[in-house]
Amino acid sequence: MNEQELEKLAGLLKALGEYNRLSLVYNLCDCQAPKNAMCLCECCSIDASGVSRHLKVLAQEGVVLSERKGRETTYSLNRKEVAENLRALADKIDID
Amino acid sequence: MNEQELEKLAGLLKALGEYNRLSLVYNLCDCQAPKNAMCLCECCSIDASGVSRHLKVLAQEGVVLSERKGRETTYSLNRKEVAENLRALADKIDID
């Protein structure tokens, strides 16, 4: 694992390591179809602008995928990649 | 997953989500025996006090276990628990 990769992984974990962002991720876990921001807003104690910013961070770090659909933006989890990264780290830490 | 658990998980991820701390964790991954702080210092670009603080954060979040041995403190990874948490999250995000 080189420096860049480590930095990237740290970025992913940091993105996940904030309560409201992790709440958003958990919320997205359970839904099949992508959700828009208004909908995701409801699981958070913060206002829409905050949610927008958090989703932006999550998108930048590759946690979620966003797609503009008309006047709304829908978000979905980048499931495979995120899970893969987490499992790789788990394996590195503790090889069963 | 209730609020406290989510907060705890966020704390764990946040602890891991900082470059130098993640470097420390990676460093600990490869060693069988616990390492002391001076030794861990060498894998970081920061000074001893910074390493001490990072290790304290990691210990508080349950990432590492510390043990005072004479004048030095040795650290080891809390492998099972950390890996378990990461895998649980991975599974939640993407059930294979």
Place this chain on the structure above:
DNA sequence: TCAATTATTGCACATTTGCGCAAATGTGAC
């Protein structure tokens, strides 16, 4: 065109964070 809906951005603010340096603390060796 105009109003409504959804999302984002600018700004300000308080808080947190990571860091180095120096001092303090704890501990073993002599």
Place this chain on the structure above:
DNA sequence: GTCACATTTGCGCAAATGTGCAATAATTGA
């Protein structure tokens, strides 16, 4: 006790972060 070594803590500082409010897009529908 005195010294050396390992670690932690206090302090200050700059940078980053999370947040709300208001203003500004962007887009749809009447």
